[in-house]
Amino acid sequence: MRTKISVLSAMVGMSLLSACGGGSMLSQSDSEKHKLIPDVVVEDPMAARPSENAPVMKIDSTNILSADGGNYVLPVGIVLDYGADSSSRYDAIEEIAKVSAGAIRLIVTPETPVQNLEAALNRASTDGLMVNLTLHDPALYCKDNGDELLRLTKENWFGKFLPVIAQDRYQAMLMISIARGWGPVGVFNPASAGYRSYMDYTKTMIRDFRKRGFKLPLVIEAPGCGEDYNVFDGNRVRELLASDTEKNLIIGLAAKGANYLSSSNILNAANVIRNQRVPVLFTEVGGSDVVEDGVKVETLLDTVFGNTALVVNPEWQGPNEKVAYLFPFAQTQNLKNTQLSFDINFAETYVNAEYLAIDGVNPMGFQIYLRDVNDNYANIKWHSIKDGDVNKSGWQNISYTIGANMPNTGWVSDGFDMTQVVAVGIELAAQDKPASVAGPIKLDNFRLIEGSGPAIVYASDFSAGNDGWVNSQWQGKVAEISTVSGDTAEKALSLIPQDDVFEITRPGLNLDLTQPVTIKARIYIPASITNFGLGIFAANAANWAGGGWAGTWNLTPGQWSDYSYTTDANASDFAAFAASGGNGLGFQFSQFAEDQQSGDAILIEDIQIISAAGSGATETEAGTQYRTNFSESTDGWVNTGWPDSPLADLVVATGEMSISTRTNGSGRITINKGDVGNIANLNLDGDIKITVTAFFPESLRNKEFNFQVFLQDANWSNHTAPINLEGDEMVYGEWHTYSVDVELPEGFDVGGKPRYLGIDMLSTSFETSEKIIVSSLVVEGPVPVEAEDVVLGAVDFNREQLVFVDFVDGAITPEQALKVSSEVISNPIGWFASTWYAARSEEAGYDLVLDMADSSTLTERGEVVVSAPGGLAEMRSLLMPDDTEVLDVQ
Numbered sequence: 011m012r013t014k015i016s017v018l019s020a021m022v023g024m025s026l027l028s029a030c031g032g033g034s035m036l037s038q039s040d041s042e043k044h045k046l047i048p049d050v051v052v053e054d055p056m057a058a059r060p061s062e063n064a065p066v067m068k069i070d071s072t073n074i075l076s077a078d079g080g081n082y083v084l085p086v087g088i089v090l091d092y093g094a095d096s097s098s099r100y101d102a103i104e105e106i107a108k109v110s111a112g113a114i115r116l117i118v119t120p121e122t123p124v125q126n127l128e129a130a131l132n133r134a135s136t137d138g139l140m141v142n143l144t145l146h147d148p149a150l151y152c153k154d155n156g157d158e159l160l161r162l163t164k165e166n167w168f169g170k171f172l173p174v175i176a177q178d179r180y181q182a183m184l185m186i187s188i189a190r191g192w193g194p195v196g197v198f199n200p201a202s203a204g205y206r207s208y209m210d211y212t213k214t215m216i217r218d219f220r221k222r223g224f225k226l227p228l229v230i231e232a233p234g235c236g237e238d239y240n241v242f243d244g245n246r247v248r249e250l251l252a253s254d255t256e257k258n259l260i261i262g263l264a265a266k267g268a269n270y271l272s273s274s275n276i277l278n279a280a281n282v283i284r285n286q287r288v289p290v291l292f293t294e295v296g297g298s299d300v301v302e303d304g305v306k307v308e309t310l311l312d313t314v315f316g317n318t319a320l321v322v323n324p325e326w327q328g329p330n331e332k333v334a335y336l337f338p339f340a341q342t343q344n345l346k347n348t349q350l351s352f353d354i355n356f357a358e359t360y361v362n363a364e365y366l367a368i369d370g371v372n373p374m375g376f377q378i379y380l381r382d383v384n385d386n387y388a389n390i391k392w393h394s395i396k397d398g399d400v401n402k403s404g405w406q407n408i409s410y411t412i413g414a415n416m417p418n419t420g421w422v423s424d425g426f427d428m429t430q431v432v433a434v435g436i437e438l439a440a441q442d443k444p445a446s447v448a449g450p451i452k453l454d455n456f457r458l459i460e461g462s463g464p465a466i467v468y469a470s471d472f473s474a475g476n477d478g479w480v481n482s483q484w485q486g487k488v489a490e491i492s493t494v495s496g497d498t499a500e501k502a503l504s505l506i507p508q509d510d511v512f513e514i515t516r517p518g519l520n521l522d523l524t525q526p527v528t529i530k531a532r533i534y535i536p537a538s539i540t541n542f543g544l545g546i547f548a549a550n551a552a553n554w555a556g557g558g559w560a561g562t563w564n565l566t567p568g569q570w571s572d573y574s575y576t577t578d579a580n581a582s583d584f585a586a587f588a589a590s591g592g593n594g595l596g597f598q599f600s601q602f603a604e605d606q607q608s609g610d611a612i613l614i615e616d617i618q619i620i621s622a623a624g625s626g627a628t629e630t631e632a633g634t635q636y637r638t639n640f641s642e643s644t645d646g647w648v649n650t651g652w653p654d655s656p657l658a659d660l661v662v663a664t665g666e667m668s669i670s671t672r673t674n675g676s677g678r679i680t681i682n683k684g685d686v687g688n689i690a691n692l693n694l695d696g697d698i699k700i701t702v703t704a705f706f707p708e709s710l711r712n713k714e715f716n717f718q719v720f721l722q723d724a725n726w727s728n729h730t731a732p733i734n735l736e737g738d739e740m741v742y743g744e745w746h747t748y749s750v751d752v753e754l755p756e757g758f759d760v761g762g763k764p765r766y767l768g769i770d771m772l773s774t775s776f777e778t779s780e781k782i783i784v785s786s787l788v789v790e791g792p793v794p795v796e797a798e799d800v801v802l803g804a805v806d807f808n809r810e811q812l813v814f815v816d817f818v819d820g821a822i823t824p825e826q827a828l829k830v831s832s833e834v835i836s837n838p839i840g841w842f843a844s845t846w847y848a849a850r851s852e853e854a855g856y857d858l859v860l861d862m863a864d865s866s867t868l869t870e871r872g873e874v875v876v877s878a879p880g881g882l883a884e885m886r887s888l889l890m891p892d893d894t895e896v897l898d899v900q
Contacts, residue, residue, distance in 0.1 A: 057168070058176040059223030065182045066226040067140075069258055072284045073837065074227065077182030085140050085185070085840040086885045087113035088858065088875070089294055091849035093146065096126040098862075102846050103130060105865035107137035109876045110886035115142040115293060115842040117190060117849075120166055128174045135183060142229060142262075142293065142842065143175070144187035152235040154194040156211045163188065163215060168222060176223070185227040187262055187293065188215045193233020193241070198269075200243035201640050201665040201786055208233050208241060213253040220255045228254070229262040229291060236264025236294060239279040243639075244665065247286040260289045265841075266296030270305040273313040280314070280839055292841040297856060297871060307843070307871065311880035316838035319355075319454035320807045323829045324438070324822060326445040331820030333827040334379070335453075336435035338812055339803040342383060343458055345416070345428040348802060350390070351409035352378065352436075352456040357449030358403060360395055365444060372441040377420065378410070379437060381816075383430040388422040389437070405452075411461060411526075434458075434805060435816055452833065454807060460800035468519060468619040472501040478725060478759055479503060482513040482596055489514065489599070494613065497534065497570050502613040507602045513547065515596030517724045517762055521621065523548060528576040528620040529558065529595065536610035537568030543600040546575050556598070570615075595619070633793035635691040636683075636767075638786055640667045648684040650768060655680040666785045669769075671776040679776060682768030692767075694721070695760040696792040698752040700732050702769075705783040708743040715740070716772040719787065721754075724762030730755050731770065745785070807832055838885075843875040 065077035073082045088106050092099050096118070106114055114134055118127055134141050145166055149158040167175070167188070175184065197204040212230060219228055230250060232238050242261060251257055261283040270276050283290040292314065297307050324333050354376075366373055373396045379389040390410050393400050400406060416422045434456050470477040472493050481488040487509035496502035505514065521527055529546055544565065546558040558575025565571045599612065639645050640662045647667065649657045656673040658681065671679055686692065700719055717740060719733035732752040740746070754760065767789070771782065805811060815824045847862035848854045858872035859865065868876060876882045 058173045060176050060181050061178050064178040069289050071287045072289050074289050085113035087111035087842050089115040089842045089845040091117050093119045093849045096122050101863045103133040108865045110882040113140040117144055117146045119146050131180050140183050142185045144190045146190045150189045151191045152195050181226050185229050187229040187231050191236040195234050198238050198240050200240040205241045216254050225256050227258050227260050229260045231262040239263055239282050243282050247288050262291050262293035264294040265292045265305045276313045294844045295841050307874050308878050314839035315880035317835040318807050318832050319452045319835050321450045321452050321831045321833050323450045325826040326448050327821035328445045329440055329442050331440040331822045333818050334437045334816040336433050336814040336816035337805040338433045343431045343803045345412050345431055347461045348412050349459050349461045353405050353407050353454040355405045355452040359449040363447045374440055374443040376438050379435050380431050381433045382427045383432055386423050386426040388426045389420040391419040456805035458803040467621045470617050471499045472503050478516045479514050482515045484513045487512050496615045499615045502615045504611040506611045507607050510602045511600040513596050513598045530574045530618040532570055532615040533573045534570045534613035535565050535567045538610045539606050545598045547598045548595050630792035635791050636689045636789040640665050646683050646685040647681050650680040650682045652680050666783050668781040668783045670781045674777050676776050679771045682766050686767045687763050691793045698791040701749040701788045703747045703786040705745050706742050707780050709780055711742045713773045718770040720768050720770050721764045722766035723759040725759045728758040
């Protein structure tokens with residue numbers, strides 16, 4: 011019988027968060043970068059104010075401490091548009107509590123009667139609800155008028171509502187959002203200067219509330235209608251904290267539009283804040299039912315639920331031991347055309363063990379395996395602790411593409427049914443590892459997702475020419491390349507050998523060579539070539555891989571033949587090449603006798619490359635492919651190093667990069683994005699727009715100054731400058747934005763990443779004192795629409811999960827292997843779902859109930875918010891476990 015445990019997640023819910031530590035970073039803040047614009051409040055000594063010692067919630071790194079300091083709290087609840095018709099909405103507060111909400115976001119307006127606000131706070135207190143109180147006004151929401159912010163703050167928070175919100179009895183339950191969605195719209199650029207006024211006014215508001223005696227958490231809502239989290243990048247959260255005498259700020263984000271569409275978008279936004287050691291709340295969770303391409307509620311709930319990993323720490327007894335842990339899926343799974351992935355994190359003791367340096371040692375390793383309904387076994391692939399994808403510190407993600415059959419990189423037992431799989435497991439094999447090399451191994455996020463199946467990722471019939479195929483120039487040996495009439499196709503690629511060997515390749519091909527790839531083509535070998543060799547190769551500075559060898563035994567001279575090769579036969583070679591950064595393929599022809607050179611042509615028709623990993627292609631939409639980020643560095647921009655372009659100094663400050671020559675009298679400055687190949691979405695195949703915001707000093711006006719933004723294609727064959735400014739086309743002595751719709755020259759290769767994205771500047775004479783400053787360079791064009799994974803099965807340890815010790819080998823016992831625990835990787839994030847019952851018609855699609863005074867009338871959206879995984883019911887029901895709680899040991 012297998013040894014089994016049930017490990018409870020270390021995840022916790024409202025008022026039950028475990029501490030995650032982390033000290034204050036405020037001593038390193040660069041707070042006062044800009045002069046304060048608005049006036050600081052003049053305090054009224056007679057105004058109501060909270061008592062000096064009134065208890066309040068306090069932030070502790072990314073968490074929120076309860077007012078008594080005894081535990082952490084997590085606001086999770088619902089938005090209530092209390093507003094002008096608050097009398098009719100008062101009963102909704104009790105109904106919100108009935109659906110397991112632990113908090114309420116109470117939106118008031120200048121028209122809300124003071125007595126109704128007080129009644130609402132009393133009702134919330136009775137129902138045990140934390141309150142995020144915020145002010146809505148058309149002059150504030152999605153607006154950035156600072157004068158209106160000051161006026162409405164003075165009239166409402168420090169005027170009309172002050173006698174209520176200053177009462178001591180409310181301080182422990184309150185968080186105040188100063189203004190709902192106030193701030194500039196349409197910036198969404200962490201390096202932009204467009205946030206300066208927002209930052210100045212926000213710091214003034216923080217100081218004003220503190221001068222009034224408020225110590226409670228202030229929720230600072232993002233501009234852009236609450237959605238623009240980029241304002242908080244570049245350490246601006248720490249800048250705001252430095253202006254707060256109480257150091258008690260929470261950042262609020264409204265997760266509604268496409269910027270929060272996927273889990274990665276949501277976490278990216280949250281981590282901009284959490285990386286600065288401040289809590290974040292999703293103050294309003296919208297939905298795709300109102301905003302086209304908006305956030306999906308289920309995705310957000312699952313994402314912000316938090317993440318817990320399984321930690322296994324077997325008590326190794328010696329070398330040559332094996333431990334296998336097995337995790338059941340909730341349902342039986344069909345593995346055909348799927349992708350299986352997981353995350354693993356080895357302790358440094360395994361990765362840097364001294365025994366690994368011994369020649370001939372068999373290092374520790376692991377392999378993922380599966381069990382079907384009849385307990386038959388199949389594994390996928392062996393990984394050594396010395397492999398490049400494992401021998402690293404921190405978390406590593408490993409994935410496998412599974413087609414119509416199990417991958418041949420593993421072993422499959424007779425009778426294994428890949429259509430009825432019930433569990434996934436991991437085998438840890440010590441091999442020559444000594445018992446002293448031990449420590450925790452963390453596992454997380456076993457996911458089986460729906461795959462696309464094999465797909466053609468490249469095809470050419472050469473009807474439009476060579477399609478980018480060129481000599482690789484290996485050893486300087488080449489073929490004469492052209493196109494001629496084909497056999498079954500209109501055109502064929504013609505290759506006339508000029509040496510005894512040559513290689514051709516197509517720059518810009520982006521392939522996943524860690525997965526099987528099939529190359530197909532029709533090839534004609536002329537009768538005059540009676541001896542030759544053919545192979546598929548992949549090569550870069552670190553690796554060379556080859557396979558698919560052919561010759562006269564399978565390609566008959568004097569006739570057309572069908573050629574096919576699948577890299578799976580040499581998977582380890584090509585995977586090693588891919589791991590070192592390569593992703594392109596080519597053809598190698600060799601062994602030509604001298605009389606076969608400069609003679610008859612080899613012809614190739616209809617090349618196809620088919621990837622078992624699927625096409626990787628996605629739908630595209632217009633968006634930003636690249637935007638500079640000069641918040642902390644040059645963002646990869648470097649001197650190009652061309653002979654006639656002396657080196658320049660690139661200096662970054664306050665989101666801007668200044669460029670100045672190091673050589674007085676030089677006539678050229680050229681810089682480029684040195685890591686242009688790492689811009690994931692850069693794709694010039696479509697409608698492209700380039701925009702640059704720059705400052706040109708007045709001293710350049712009469713120096714024949716020429717400013718260019720240039721591109722060079724993947725084949726090194728086309729250089730073009732879409733932005734090419736001269737003379738009066740530029741503005742001198744002040745900032746200006748220049749934009750152009752790109753028209754690429756004929757023949758420009760858009761099939762691969764450009765070799766250069768750069769800035770070229772010419773002048774009769776540059777001086778070292780002349781600084782050209784660039785604050786932003788943006789490339790817009792088609793960007794992939796992130797496909798939503800269809801998760802078929804998952805084991806993620808965020809909730810209670812069965813863990814079996816499936817089998818052991820060697821001296822170690824099941825009990826010694828059964829040393830497991832759970833570890834919180836990231837705490838959950840608080841949120842408020844929009845909205846109980848909308849006060850504005852344009853938000854009616856967010857309604858959670860049909861009758862705001864009856865919680866039993868939940869809409870479909872309401873049912874999701876309450877009952878979906880990670881919804882209100884589950885969050886409310888979570889209990890605080892020990893870090894490790896082990897049950898049902900058998």
